[in-house]
Amino acid sequence: SSTGDVDVYKLTIRRSTAEILPGTATDVLTYDGHFPGPVIQARSGRRVLVRHHNDLDMPVTVHLHGASVPPPYDGNPMDVFAPGTSRTYVYTNRQPHASLWFHDHAHHMEAEHVYRGLTGTYLLTDELEQSLPLPKGQYDVPVTIRDARFDEQGQLAYTMSDRNRTTILANGKPTPYFQVAARKYRFRLLNASNLRLFALGLSDGTPLTQIGSDGGLLERPVAVPALVLSPGERADVVIDFSRHPVGTRLVLTNSGPGRPDQVGKVLRFDVVRKADDPSSIPKVLRTLPPATALPKAAVTRHIALSMDEDGRPDPRGFINGRLYDPDRIDTTVAFGSSEIWNVTNTNRRIAHNFHLHLVQFRVLERGGLPAGPTEAGLKDTVRVAPGETVKLHVTFDAFRGDYVYHCHMLDHSAMGMMATFRVR
Ligand code: C2O
Ligand code: CU
Ligand code: CU
Numbered sequence: 001s002s003t004g005d006v007d008v009y010k011l012t013i014r015r016s017t018a019e020i021l022p023g024t025a026t027d028v029l030t031y032d033g034h035f036p037g038p039v040i041q042a043r044s045g046r047r048v049l050v051r052h053h054n055d056l057d058m059p060v061t062v063h064l065h066g067a068s069v070p071p072p073y074d075g076n077p078m079d080v081f082a083p084g085t086s087r088t089y090v091y092t093n094r095q096p097h098a099s100l101w102f103h104d105h106a107h108h109m110e111a112e113h114v115y116r117g118l119t120g121t122y123l124l125t126d127e128l129e130q131s132l133p134l135p136k137g138q139y140d141v142p143v144t145i146r147d148a149r150f151d152e153q154g155q156l157a158y159t160m161s162d163r164n165r166t167t168i169l170a171n172g173k174p175t176p177y178f179q180v181a182a183r184k185y186r187f188r189l190l191n192a193s194n195l196r197l198f199a200l201g202l203s204d205g206t207p208l209t210q211i212g213s214d215g216g217l218l219e220r221p222v223a224v225p226a227l228v229l230s231p232g233e234r235a236d237v238v239i240d241f242s243r244h245p246v247g248t249r250l251v252l253t254n255s256g257p258g259r260p261d262q263v264g265k266v267l268r269f270d271v272v273r274k275a276d277d278p279s280s281i282p283k284v285l286r287t288l289p290p291a292t293a294l295p296k297a298a299v300t301r302h303i304a305l306s307m308d309e310d311g312r313p314d315p316r317g318f319i320n321g322r323l324y325d326p327d328r329i330d331t332t333v334a335f336g337s338s339e340i341w342n343v344t345n346t347n348r349r350i351a352h353n354f355h356l357h358l359v360q361f362r363v364l365e366r367g368g369l370p371a372g373p374t375e376a377g378l379k380d381t382v383r384v385a386p387g388e389t390v391k392l393h394v395t396f397d398a399f400r401g402d403y404v405y406h407c408h409m410l411d412h413s414a415m416g417m418m419a420t421f422r423v424r
Helices: 110-115 127-131
Strands: 006-019 025-031 039-043 047-054 062-065 086-091 098-104 119-125 140-148 167-170 177-182 184-191 198-202 208-213 216-224 227-229 234-240 249-254 264-274 299-307 317-319 331-333 338-345 352-356 362-366 381-384 389-395 401-406 418-423
Touching (some): 098 110, 098 184, 140 264, 184 227, 198 208, 216 234, 299 352, 338 381, 352 389
Parallel strands (some): 006 047, 177 264, 299 338
Antiparallel strands (some): 006 025, 184 234, 198 249, 208 216, 208 234, 299 317, 338 389, 362 389
């Protein structure tokens, strides 16, 4: 519902069933029965209230990923609400447009809860974005991509660090087909997998046109033959189907790391009709301060991500050598200050990524070289390959309080690869 300057959503977190594989219903966890999750549309400066009722038999917490919100509404892992109770999250949306998402974050349970379905899309728009002639309305489509494993009964099966999640789902279906008109579409891609990195491309070999990332539009569009998305990352892309005659089939494919049966088709497009296309992609989408003009950093920190690599049955995840302890403040930063965070993956074989709550940051360097154009915008999640270091510039000017940072391969964060920072 919508009154005055606030939109109100009421969602019940509950068990449900979904027909993911054709002809078989499987148990899932849902926001209000939706699998994949609901889509919330929000506008900068206009408040959104989401009242969640917990109808499960376990505690939950809801985190709006990529948003700047005060601590009580951030969905901290320990700030859970019990079965049978409700919690209202207030989102003031005092930040520019961005393709956000929300998901469960209950301590140690986030990986399984997200895997079983507790994710949703939250599209925050603003005047700048609305003023651009990009594809809109039915031509602006959120696509959540993830992997999954089904057991012999066709039930969604979860075990931690499962290497056999061989089915790729796009909006909750294995390789669905999507009927498109011969014109431009904008797709808001989200990787909601627990571990999998995707490298997405088009079957006809034409590059994707990336226009946005985690924190909204890039400064300018960039042609990307293989778009790499690690868990939690988003990319806005435009695909122009007008080059294709009606009847063409085009496939969004994944060539990311994995066994041959784990790569392949993600989403099929069938061009079914001609259409006028008033949309266009501006050469300049927005302006951001150049890396050289960012506020001077007062502090440089080093963050090491690591995981047991010795094949033990219960591997642990560490940040700077420590397991997550919700009672410990790992990092204290001064409100309003800017810092450089050098984040290193010290594993030799295991990929990680890095997500900070509360703020969008800039990626200055990857492996000692300036970050590429796909990472030149505002980011909240960044991949870190084995042995690699990414250099981030972060400004903590949003809110004071305690927040977490973690690897967004949620099987890893649930193994301890998470820490708390305090802005004071
Ligand atoms: Cu999507 Cu703590 O993150
Ligand atoms: Cu987050
Ligand atoms: Cu990790």
